[in-house]
Amino acid sequence: MIRLHHCHQTRSMRSLWLLHEMGIDFDLVVYPFDKTLREEPYRSLNPTGRVPTLEIDGAVVTESGAIAEVLCERFPAAGLGRAPDDAERIPWLNWIHFAETISQHCAALTQQHVALREDQMRSPIVMQLEARRLAKTLGAVEAGLRGDCLLASFSAADVGIGQAVYMAAHFVRLDGFPKVAAWFDRLQARAAYRMALPDEPGLYLRDFYPPWDLPQ
Ligand SMILES: N[C@@H](CCC(=O)N[C@@H](CS)C(=O)NCC(=O)O)C(=O)O
Numbered sequence: 001m002i003r004l005h006h007c008h009q010t011r012s013m014r015s016l017w018l019l020h021e022m023g024i025d026f027d028l029v030v031y032p033f034d035k036t037l038r039e040e041p042y043r044s045l046n047p048t049g050r051v052p053t054l055e056i057d058g059a060v061v062t063e064s065g066a067i068a069e070v071l072c073e074r075f076p077a078a079g080l081g082r083a084p085d086d087a088e089r090i091p092w093l094n095w096i097h098f099a100e101t102i103s104q105h106c107a108a109l110t111q112q113h114v115a116l117r118e119d120q121m122r123s124p125i126v127m128q129l130e131a132r133r134l135a136k137t138l139g140a141v142e143a144g145l146r147g148d149c150l151l152a153s154f155s156a157a158d159v160g161i162g163q164a165v166y167m168a169a170h171f172v173r174l175d176g177f178p179k180v181a182a183w184f185d186r187l188q189a190r191a192a193y194r195m196a197l198p199d200e201p202g203l204y205l206r207d208f209y210p211p212w213d214l215p216q
């Protein structure tokens with residue numbers, strides 16, 4: 001049995017998109033992105049109250065990078081992983097986990113722009129700093145993109161980084177990263193990507209949150 005616990009527009013979209021790319025059967029449990037995650041029954045499954053959580057054959061996995069590794073090992077025929085003896089194994093692993101380097105800045109910016117409801121709780125300095133640090137991570141993706149994908153062919157690395165870029169694009173314009181923008185356009189055309197999107201926004205009510213968007 002495979003069951004994904006998911007909140008729309010969060011890191012669990014990464015796992016949902018990957019499951020759809022693999023075309024395998026799974027159960028999906030969708031939660032609102034609120035205190036429900038810190039309450040029972042979810043708290044027993046994931047004590048830090050975060051998503052994603054994947055239940056797979058009696059085991060529980062709570063890190064999106066680990067979920068990608070577990071799914072790619074379990075379903076090698078999908079061709080989205082890179083085995084330990086594959087020449088692309090190291091860059092594949094590095095991209096899978098670099099998604100979190102991007103996402104930590106997205107999380108900080110989501111907290112600033114979305115989670116903190118009162119303007120006086122927000123910090124323009126943090127917003128600007130985090131947006132600048134996020135842009136630097138996008139620069140690394142821009143430098144790493146050589147062809148149509150991050151590796152020689154499409155893989156879970158494109159899904160993980162692609163979903164991180166989906167979140168990042170709410171805070172940093174992709175215009176300054178032409179290869180990332182073109183690659184992300186191609187990813188957005190994928191059926192599995194679209195299946196991982198919500199019908200209605202669950203977290204980001206705007207397409208873009210500029211760092212200077214504060215009352216003076
Ligand atoms: N390193 C974890 C991070 C998981 C995480 O923090 N997810 C966020 C959503 S993007 C969350 O559930 N936040 C809820 C909270 O912090 O209370 C992963 O890669 O899965």
